[in-house]
Structures are given as structure tokens and as C-alpha cells.
Amino acid sequence: MEENEIWAGTFHGRHNGAPAKVTATLDDTRPEPYACTCTCGASRSFLTQDGVFDTAWRHTHPTRLDRLRQWTARLLRTRAAR
Numbered sequence: 001m002e003e004n005e006i007w008a009g010t011f012h013g014r015h016n017g018a019p020a021k022v023t024a025t026l027d028d029t030r031p032e033p034y035a036c037t038c039t040c041g042a043s044r045s046f047l048t049q050d051g052v053f054d055t056a057w058r059h060t061h062p063t064r065l066d067r068l069r070q071w072t073a074r075l076l077r078t079r080a081a082r
Contacts, residue, residue, distance in 0.1 A: 004029050013060025022056040
């Protein structure tokens with residue numbers, strides 16, 4: 001975390017078969033002050049707090065549809081790389 005960030009929450013779970021930890025933060029110096037960052041490298045910022053916690057939760061606890069989308073995206077990436 002940066003010096004000007006305030007911790008808002010941490011979510012532990014799994015995605016793509018690996019353990020994941022998402023940290024939600026608040027930083028008033030950014031144009032979009034709310035953000036969530038995952039240990040996998042994914043991050044997303046928000047203008048308001050609406051959606052921050054839901055997004056962080058779904059990133060670490062994907063639904064069956066989310067897992068199907070992830071599997072399809074991986075399949076298409078590997079086929080495109082050939």
C-alpha cells in the first residue's frame with residue numbers, strides 16, 4: 001500500500017486454480033479513489049465505493065459462469081498463440 005492509501009478490506013479465495021488475495025483501498029488523491037488489487041496482478045478502480053467489494057468478492061469467489069468465461073478465454077488465448 002502507498003502512504004496515502006487507506007485499507008478498506010481484504011478478500012481471500014481462489015481463481016484460475018491458484019490462491020488469491022484482493023485488497024480494497026481508498027486514496028483521495030486519485031481521480032477514481034476506490035481500488036481493488038489482486039495478488040495475480042489484476043486491479044480495478046472505481047469512482048464510488050459501489051461495486052468495489054462485490055468485484056473483489058467475485059474475483060476471489062468466481063461463480064460457475066465466471067469460471068466458464070475464464071476457461072473459454074484461456075482456451076482462445078492458447079489457440080491464438082499457435
